[in-house]
Amino acid sequence: MITRKDLIKKYIEFFKSKNHKEIANSSLIPDNDPTVLFTTAGMHPLVPFLLGQKHPQGKRLVGVQKCIRTGDIEEVGDNSHHTFFEMLGNWSLGDYWKKEAIEYSFEFLTQILKIPKEELSVTCFEGDKDSPKDTETAKIWKRLGIEKVKFLGKKDNWWGPAGKTGPCGPDTEMFVKDLEIWNDVLMQYEKDKRGNYNEAKQKNIDTGMGVERTLTIINNLEDNYETEVWKPIIKQIEKLSDKKYSENKREMRIIADHLKAAVFILAEGIKPSNTEQGYVLRRLIRRAIRYGKQLGISTEKDLTTPLVIEIIKIYPEYNLLKKNENIIIDELNKEEEKFERTLEKGLNLFSKLTKDKKHLTGKESFLLFQSYGFPIEMTLELSKEKGIKTSKEDFEEELKNHQKLSQTATKGKFKSGLADHSEKTTKLHTSAHLLLAALKKVLKDSNISQKGSNINPERLRLDFSFDRKLTGEEISEVEKLVNDQIKKEIPVSREEMTLEEAKKQGAEGAFEEKYKGIISVYTVGDFSKEICTGPHVKNTKEIGKFKIKKQESCGAGVRRIKAIIQ
Numbered sequence: 001m002i003t004r005k006d007l008i009k010k011y012i013e014f015f016k017s018k019n020h021k022e023i024a025n026s027s028l029i030p031d032n033d034p035t036v037l038f039t040t041a042g043m044h045p046l047v048p049f050l051l052g053q054k055h056p057q058g059k060r061l062v063g064v065q066k067c068i069r070t071g072d073i074e075e076v077g078d079n080s081h082h083t084f085f086e087m088l089g090n091w092s093l094g095d096y097w098k099k100e101a102i103e104y105s106f107e108f109l110t111q112i113l114k115i116p117k118e119e120l121s122v123t124c125f126e127g128d129k130d131s132p133k134d135t136e137t138a139k140i141w142k143r144l145g146i147e148k149v150k151f152l153g154k155k156d157n158w159w160g161p162a163g164k165t166g167p168c169g170p171d172t173e174m175f176v177k178d179l180e181i182w183n184d185v186l187m188q189y190e191k192d193k194r195g196n197y198n199e200a201k202q203k204n205i206d207t208g209m210g211v212e213r214t215l216t217i218i219n220n221l222e223d224n225y226e227t228e229v230w231k232p233i234i235k236q237i238e239k240l241s242d243k244k245y246s247e248n249k250r251e252m253r254i255i256a257d258h259l260k261a262a263v264f265i266l267a268e269g270i271k272p273s274n275t276e277q278g279y280v281l282r283r284l285i286r287r288a289i290r291y292g293k294q295l296g297i298s299t300e301k302d303l304t305t306p307l308v309i310e311i312i313k314i315y316p317e318y319n320l321l322k323k324n325e326n327i328i329i330d331e332l333n334k335e336e337e338k339f340e341r342t343l344e345k346g347l348n349l350f351s352k353l354t355k356d357k358k359h360l361t362g363k364e365s366f367l368l369f370q371s372y373g374f375p376i377e378m379t380l381e382l383s384k385e386k387g388i389k390t391s392k393e394d395f396e397e398e399l400k401n402h403q404k405l406s407q408t409a410t411k412g413k414f415k416s417g418l419a420d421h422s423e424k425t426t427k428l429h430t431s432a433h434l435l436l437a438a439l440k441k442v443l444k445d446s447n448i449s450q451k452g453s454n455i456n457p458e459r460l461r462l463d464f465s466f467d468r469k470l471t472g473e474e475i476s477e478v479e480k481l482v483n484d485q486i487k488k489e490i491p492v493s494r495e496e497m498t499l500e501e502a503k504k505q506g507a508e509g510a511f512e513e514k515y516k517g518i519i520s521v522y523t524v525g526d527f528s529k530e531i532c533t534g535p536h537v538k539n540t541k542e543i544g545k546f547k548i549k550k551q552e553s554c555g556a557g558v559r560r561i562k563a564i565i566q
Contacts, residue, residue: 042089121148125170346372362394
């Protein structure tokens, strides 16, 4: 039996032997990327480098990345879909190309994982009006002795761009007995604003291999939930419900999946709410609780705490889980209690509203949401089970009429692409560095640290550790200090150094979790020094006038400032 730890170690060591440098596991909450709610793939934190920025650790990288994908929540319950998963990846940033990428994949699968090549089959891009058939990739596979090569269209064998423009290209997928095990994306093109596909200046390789699925395949299992990353959680659910997994697979998979994802999201400091990441979190917790009810788990029993303990045991190397264990348990219990109080009443109302009816109106869906905390997805799911028509559009129309709640949790936040590196965003990004430094100076507290940030072309949002509301005078002083640095026309410089050197120089950064090897440090005169991946202006004079629009609390000991540039 190959364990999760074995698989990750084998993968990292293999690519290190091919001169790749190991990169750290990034946060699940994307850094300054307004286009998505969560890190969805191993390549996500590497976007600036795939677009041409130089990576401090070089052109060959390898790592394992924790990911959240919310598009498949309704699919969870089968034997292979997950909301939280880990992705193994290796990258070439303008270095090696198709031949080496495919040869590395083949060698790892056949030599390291010992999969007989007769069991391997692959797919390649069949070509269309935008780009030709990828015969080059097919020839490489054939030369390696792979006989089963199939050509498929854009839907199956093309990646990107993430937005309307940017890097994209064909991919080649590998299968073992008809189960996909690995995908090599060959970023060969840049799509421009006119819709043309041009040869990219920097051609990249971006590969992805899901840990959970690979463990299932190489251990000859047919169900991802039979692997060691799920089994202890499933056993605990069996114990709580006094039922067998074999007879209640869908319900137990949903509870295990959703609570594992919730634990990782809570560990990042996100709390259940009705907007953005908090909305996804709330939806996951409430869906898990509902299925716990269906399994007959008594409200007297604590559903979440025993599962949290098992989840943390599975992932000992993620320090954030252990460090925030009590907070995670506390938040889950609070949300469980809150939902428990209204769930029965909400289910009763749903039964009344749908009695002898074939349709649920937007107003009725909104009533369930507003009064009983039913996410629309839960109402849609309940309706589907009873064969009742419910319109999500009608619900959202009703929602707009009553409250301007964020709908980003299901629609994505902005349509501009995976990472917005526009001129406005770049200016705001550098402003965020100046803001953090100004807060430390004005509040005379060198221990203030960044707890999160989100930047889009309209505004910047900075969360920082501080335990009280800032006075109007302090806000004005912070604003003035930032604008003074802008007026001084200070050059913004980037240096590469080790983490130890950065610490010695007093650079800001989330040291513990995030950085490995050589890193980038951005300096603004003697005012600010931060570890960051960019993008940044060359000189503060480019920024314009900085204005703080709002401050608020976003949790115990954490303040939030929203600011714009004019």
